[in-house]
Amino acid sequence: MTEGVWSQVIGQEAVVAELRAAVADPAAMTHAWLFTGPPGSGRSVAARAFAAALQCPDGGDGTCHACRTVLAGTHADVQTVVPEGLSIGVAEVRQIVRIAGRAPSQGRWQVVLVEDADRMTEQASNTVLKMLEEPPSRTVFLLCAPSLHPDDVPVTIRSRCRVVGLRTPPVEAVAEELVRRDGVDPALAAWSAAAAAGHVGRARRLARDESARMARKAVLDVPLKLVSLAACLDAADDLVGAAQEEADEASAALDGAETEAVKASLGVGARGPGVAAASRGAGQLKELEKRQKSRATRLGRDSLDRALVDLAGLYRDALVLDALSAAPPEPDPPQLLHPDRRADAAELGRRIGAEGALRRIDAVLACRLALEQNVKPRIALEALTVALRLPA
């Protein structure tokens, strides 16, 4: 069932069957696909595997030249848009659409893969829409978005795509994948898969990166520490600081090399005649700085967002445990999102009750919304931790 390129798509048997049918049977194929599913379910992985299968003469055996180049992101007939910054702008999309209008140069299809299509600006969406309305015969669009909500994907685009809905992969499948592909110790793999609640990438990071485990622990330690206003403000500082640090680290690794490359190509630091004229390239450096800043903002926000999702999960566990303690024991109790923090969740549930847990989940979601609306992270997080403060 899951061999070749499909082996990377974890726990999505129904989806894989549908995609394979489309590759095998021209009548089951269409020109635009929309991959949706919760974060970490492998939308872009599935889309990429599908692209490889489309280009492969054998329908995705995973070993031929076409499969390998698509998976490595170097196939000439697969255009990929991966937003690094906060949004996908219209300029980028126009360029892609121009290429999409051509016939494939070697493969069987001209494939355009947009990861995070929900980050397209309105103008960019409309540009893609034009293409979807009158597609060239050998061009396929693969769009990925978290959901079909009109905030994520405009209804006009949605109505022109075949929707492929991915589910949260089962914990066992994720653990198995970690053991098989990454050679992780089975116990650690099982723990990481459970702690990441089906988010494959997250589980992989937790399994492989000690600092990711520490960061998660720091976040989940927060709720029980919020006993005073000072503690709340400290916790907010720590969360923002940790996110900032992570973003700085990640972008420092990228920024320096990029800036050097652009400077070198502009001849900065050179001596001799013509140097003054060369300094006109400062605009390009500014442009690069703008892109880097946008990327750093996104990295920081993503990191904070992960922390917030973990927090909401712990309060959700508290709610579940509180409900279970009141009801007669069930044969099949619901799973916890953070099984390793069961004691903490129970303690929280005892102190804040079901209503308190719900209010706090609401507060976390409100904070995520606030961050999306560009509220300063420190201000938003302070308001959140104050709202999460434990009753005396």
Next chain:
Amino acid sequence: MEPTSRLRVVMGEEELLRSRAVGAVRTAVLARHPDAEVHELTAAGLPTGQLADVLAPSLFGEHRLVVVLGVQEAAGALSDALVGYAKEPDPDLTLVIVHFGGKRNEALVKAFTGAGAALDECPKLKSPGDLAGFARNEVRQFGGRITADAVTALVDAIGNDLRQLSAAASQLVSDFGGTIDGDAVARFHRGQAEVTGFTVAERVLVGDRAGSIEMLRWALERGVPHVLIADAIADGVRTAARVASLSTTNPGELARTLKMPPWKIKKAQAQSRGWSIDGLQQAIGVAADLNADVKGAAASADYALERAVRRIVTIRAETGRGGRAAYTGR
């Protein structure tokens, strides 16, 4: 004091003071050498050759005054040429370099002062005290006198634009002659020129309802960005909460723990008086909502600001321990 040095540096951000310093040099030079040649050059993009041209001895041997403006923009070669000249100045030439302040090309200024150049500093006047001193001095220069309350009112109403202050001073002296008092200023100038987000935040935190709304309206009127006002309010609330939430009241210790300058701690301590912990918590929530509102969540940012200001003042009044504590003598 008459400027006599043949090498001069005028440095600082304040445009009026710079042009006055250059003007004084020019007057002095022309007084001594009525037929002096005067050259004014802008350093940005100035070819070294053109500088060498004006620095070279003139055919008729009269005195020359060369003013090079904006040397912070000077290219490397031009700086080198200037420094080279400073080492062997021509006795028949007065060279003034004008630096608009900041760190760029500071080495050039250092080289000039090292070579014995006279330095005129023209820093930006920021504090109300300096501005008041300037205004008083201007009035005196125009031959009048001004009372203390009139100076304060004038600086409040005009702000830190020295040209405007100077013009207002000259106008007031010519209108009222001798002594200018508060009434005289109030007849032509009123209002609040220098209002920032922090001015608003200060009034809000001490619970001054009328004052905070007034300052807010002035700030909006003067075009202070909504976001800056909202940030200042959030910052004020946070600092007050920080200070109030810690058990110690020792400013030095607080400054160390919170990594803030002592003056900020003292101000925050004064502002956090009259607040309860509960009130501060509610205020933090309001400040966060406001931050989203001014960034587009609310239909009208003006209204969102005013509502938040009123809400914070109300929270302080309802939950605070200010007025009532005084009555019970606690």
